[in-house]
Amino acid sequence: MRNLLRATLFSFYLLGALPAWSVTVGLLVDAQSKQISTFQQQLETLLTNDQLLLVTLDQLDASKLKDVQKWVTLGPNALTALMAQKGTNQAPVLSLFLSKAKQEVLRKQYPVGFTVLTNAPTIERQLALVKTMVPNANHIGVYRSTTYKIDEKSYDEIAATYGLKLHWAKLKDPLDWDRNALKILNNVDLVLGIDDDALYNTTTIRSILMRLYRSGKALIGPDKGYVRAGAVASVYSGIRETLKAVANWIHNGTAGKQTLNNPYFNVSVNAQVARSLNIVVDDEASLAKQVKERLNEK
Structure with a gap:
């Protein structure tokens, strides 16, 4: 026995x-x-x-x-x-x-x-969201402050895989756009917000959103907080997603990694702003599912 x-x-x-x-x-x-x-x-x-x-x-x-x-x-x-x-x-x-x-x-x-x-949204997720919400979009404006460091070439290459062309402009003053910045705004389908605190913050966001709204251009991102302020939508990772990521790390580990992008995310939508810009959107759960499916196809 x-x-x-x-x-x-x-x-x-x-x-x-x-x-x-x-x-x-x-x-x-x-x-x-x-x-x-x-x-x-x-x-x-x-x-x-x-x-x-x-x-x-x-x-x-x-x-x-x-x-x-x-x-x-x-x-x-x-x-x-x-x-x-x-x-x-x-x-x-x-x-x-x-x-x-x-x-x-x-x-x-x-x-x-x-x-x-x-928890910062990755460029891949935000672009997948752009293509899911506005399938006919081709030209995307991306604004950044003069001090923000970013690999534009890498972003351009990722955007190309979604059939998108990024148009970049540096803003010396987020409240006073120069001629080049305004020209880009007039010629793009929408604007992608990036994780640039010097440009997107509580002091500047209202002015930026009003300028975009008058031009009939949507802002995607840079995170959920800006959706409440008037951006059309954004990918985000909140507390629920953070808890799942922590549990996953405890169980599986990430040896040698200095930075771990949260593997879990959701989508937030400002339906009122979307309607005002004639953007037809599904409910947030359905939209998040479509974004994840699009990412898995890459």
């Missing part, structure tokens, strides 16, 4: 029927709060075999470093504190909610040792 039990357990092991050994995951935050508790609880529901240990900055010590096999940090302060104490500890780190500016600073100080999860 004992031999039969051993043989059965061994068979289950070979077939993967037994659960994998769990790991202890440290969730490092600045301080406890209602939002943090909610985030912790929702993440725990996605971790079937792993233990999630909430650690605040004042609780971070050598014993925690020893006990934790994977770290998830929320915000720049948590990541800074962890990297300062990590030393030779090789536990993987996934950093959430880290701005590009903070990421650049910390990457110079710690070239390796942590992966940043970015």
